[in-house]
Amino acid sequence: MLRVNDLTISFTRYGRGVSRDALKPVCGLNLDVKPGELLAVIGSSGSGKSLLAHAILGILPGNCRVEGGLLFRGEPLTPRRQKALRGRSIALIPQSVGFLNPLVRLGGQVRRAAALSGMAGGQARHAADAAFSRYGLAPAVSRYFPHQVSGGMARRVLSATATVGDADLIIADEPTTGLHREASRESLGFLRALADAGKSVLVITHDLKAVLPWADRVAVFHGGTTVELTAAANFSNDLSGLRHPYSRAMWMALPENEFAAEHASTQGGEQGCPFSYLCGCSDAACAAAPPAPVLFEDGFVRCHHA
Amino acid sequence: MLEAIDLGYRFGSSGPWLFQGMNIRIGPGEVVGLFGPSGLGKTTFGHLLGGYLAPAQGRVLLGGAALPVRGYCPVQCVHQHPELSVNPRWRLGRTLREAYDPPEALLDSLGIAAAWLSRYPHELSGGELQRIAVARALGPGTRYLVADEMTAMLDAITQAHIWRAVMDHCRENGVGALVISHDEALLARLCSRVIACGGVTGGMSAAVDLAGMESGEGFAGDRAQAAGSAA
Numbered sequence: 001m002l003r004v005n006d007l008t009i010s011f012t013r014y015g016r017g018v019s020r021d022a023l024k025p026v027c028g029l030n031l032d033v034k035p036g037e038l039l040a041v042i043g044s045s046g047s048g049k050s051l052l053a054h055a056i057l058g059i060l061p062g063n064c065r066v067e068g069g070l071l072f073r074g075e076p077l078t079p080r081r082q083k084a085l086r087g088r089s090i091a092l093i094p095q096s097v098g099f100l101n102p103l104v105r106l107g108g109q110v111r112r113a114a115a116l117s118g119m120a121g122g123q124a125r126h127a128a129d130a131a132f133s134r135y136g137l138a139p140a141v142s143r144y145f146p147h148q149v150s151g152g153m154a155r156r157v158l159s160a161t162a163t164v165g166d167a168d169l170i171i172a173d174e175p176t177t178g179l180h181r182e183a184s185r186e187s188l189g190f191l192r193a194l195a196d197a198g199k200s201v202l203v204i205t206h207d208l209k210a211v212l213p214w215a216d217r218v219a220v221f222h223g224g225t226t227v228e229l230t231a232a233a234n235f236s237n238d239l240s241g242l243r244h245p246y247s248r249a250m251w252m253a254l255p256e257n258e259f260a261a262e263h264a265s266t267q268g269g270e271q272g273c274p275f276s277y278l279c280g281c282s283d284a285a286c287a288a289a290p291p292a293p294v295l296f297e298d299g300f301v302r303c304h305h306a
Numbered sequence: 307m308l309e310a311i312d313l314g315y316r317f318g319s320s321g322p323w324l325f326q327g328m329n330i331r332i333g334p335g336e337v338v339g340l341f342g343p344s345g346l347g348k349t350t351f352g353h354l355l356g357g358y359l360a361p362a363q364g365r366v367l368l369g370g371a372a373l374p375v376r377g378y379c380p381v382q383c384v385h386q387h388p389e390l391s392v393n394p395r396w397r398l399g400r401t402l403r404e405a406y407d408p409p410e411a412l413l414d415s416l417g418i419a420a421a422w423l424s425r426y427p428h429e430l431s432g433g434e435l436q437r438i439a440v441a442r443a444l445g446p447g448t449r450y451l452v453a454d455e456m457t458a459m460l461d462a463i464t465q466a467h468i469w470r471a472v473m474d475h476c477r478e479n480g481v482g483a484l485v486i487s488h489d490e491a492l493l494a495r496l497c498s499r500v501i502a503c504g505g506v507t508g509g510m511s512a513a514v515d516l517a518g519m520e521s522g523e524g525f526a527g528d529r530a531q532a533a534g535s536a537a
C-alpha cells in the first residue's frame with residue numbers, strides 16, 4: 001500500500017548573518033506498510049519521526065526539502081496526488097488534540113471531514129454519525145466544543161475524523177501520549193480494528209511497550225533512519241530475532257527487562273553508522289560509512305555486523 | 307524528612323475535593339513511587355510537595371519546618387514536558403545556569419553535550435531538553451525531587467539512561483524522590499516503596515502502600531554488577 005524508499009528530509013536553518021546550515025532530521029529512511037497491517041515506527045520523541053507522517057501527507061513546512069521515493073498503491077506520491085488523496089485515501093490522526101478547531105462543535109468537525117473526503121450532505125451526516133458510534137461517542141457529544149471533553153474523548157473524536165472518509169492508509173502520530181493505560185489500550189485497539197478491516201495503519205510512537213501487542217511489524221527509528229524493520233514478535237526475551245544492536249538495546253532498556261543504559265557519549269559518528277557512539281560492536285567499518293539495508297523476508301536491517 | 311500531613315486540595319473554597327487526608331513521609335535518599343490512573347490529582351499533589359501550590363488543608367514539612375517561601379526550593383519538580391519549563395528565547399546554557407553552575411560530572415552522567423548549551427529549546431529533541439531540565443533541578447540545595455511522569459515521553463533507552471544518572475545522584479547525595487508514574491514496571495525498578503491511588507471511586511485518599519512492589523534492591527544490585535563488569 002505504502003512504500004517509502006530512501007526518504008531524506010532536510011531543512012535549511014538561517015543562522016546569524018548569511019550562515020546557513022542544512023539539518024537532516026530524516027536521512028535515507030525505508031519502510032513499507034501492507035494492507036491489513038499495523039506497522040509501528042518506534043523512536044525517541046522529538047527525533048523527527050513525526051516529519052515522516054507530514055512528508056507522506058505532503059504537509060511539511062516550505063523550507064523543507066524532500067528527496068527519495070514515496071509510493072502509494074505503487075505510484076509516486078507527487079504533491080498533486082498528495083493533495084488529492086489527503087483526507088480521502090490517506091488520513092492522519094494527529095498527535096495533539098490542538099488539531100481540533102476550538103470554535104467548531106465536535107459533530108461539525110467530523111461532518112466537515114466527511115464532506116472533504118468527497119461525500120455529499122446527507123451521506124456525510126450519515127458517515128459522521130456512524131463514525132461517532134464506532135468510537136463509542138454519544139450523539140450528545142457532537143454538540144460539545146473541544147474544551148468541553150476529556151483528552152481521551154478528544155482523541156476518539158480525532159480518530160472519528162480520520163476514519164470517517166474510509167481512507168486506506170491511516171497514520172497515527174503518538175496515539176497514546178498523555179493517555180492512561182486503559183485509554184491508551186482503547187486507542188490502539190481501534191487502530192488494530194482498522195488494520196483487521198483491511199486498512200494499512202502506520203503508528204508513530206515512542207512507546208514500544210504499549211504498541212507491541214498490537215503491531216504486526218516494527219520499524220526502529222534512530223539517527224534519522226529506520227535501522228531495522230522486523231516482526232513485532234521478535235521483541236522477546238530471546239533476543240536472537242532482533243538483528244540490530246539498537247533494537248536489542250531498546251528492548252533491554254525497558255524497566256521490565258534489564259533497564260539497561262550504556263553510558264552514551266554524545267559524539268555521534270557524523271559519516272558512519274548513527275549508532276556507533278553507543279554500539280558495543282562498532283569498529284572502523286562502522287565509523288567509515290553508514291550501513292546499507294540488508295533485506296530479509298520480514299524486513300531489513302542496517303548494520304555492518306548483523 | 308519530607309512529610310505531607312493530612313494534605314487536601316480543592317479549587318476555590320467550595321469546589322469538590324481533588325483529594326483529602328493524604329499522608330506521606332519520604333526519608334533522605336529514599337525513593338517512593340506514586341502510582342495510579344490520571345485525573346486523581348497526582349500532579350497537584352506533587353505541586354503541593356514542591357511548594358508550587360498552597361494546600362487547602364494539611365501541611366507540607368521539610369525537616370519538621372514549613373517549606374521556604376522565598377529563594378531556592380529544596381523540593382524540585384520535573385514534569386513530563388520540558389519545553390514548558392524552559393524559556394524559549396534563552397539559549398539553554400542560560401536556562402541551565404540560572405540557579406547554579408552544574409558540575410561537569412553531572413552533565414556528563416546525564417549525557418548533556420556542551421554543544422546543546424548554545425542552542426535554543428526548539429533545536430533540541432524532547433529527550434535532550436529533559437536531560438537539561440533534570441540537571442537544573444539537581445542543584446546542591448535540592449533535598450527532594452518530585453518526578454512527575456518525567457520520562458513518560460521518552461524512548462526506553464533515554465528513560466533508562468536518565469533514571470540511572472538520577473538514582474546515582476540521589477544515592478550519592480542523600481536526595482530523596484517521589485516518582486509519579488503510571489508505569490508499574492518503572493516504579494518497581496526505582497522505588498523501595500510504592501503508594502497506589504485507588505480507582506475512580508477510591509480517589510487519592512484511599513492510597514495504600516503496595517508492599518509487593520519493593521525492589522530497590524534489584525536496582526542497586528544491577529548497578530553494582532554493571533560496575534563490576536566494567537572494572
Ligand code: SF4
Nearest residue numbers: 273276279286303304
Ligand atoms: S553498523 Fe556497526 S556501529 Fe552500527 S549498529 Fe552495526 S555494529 Fe553497531
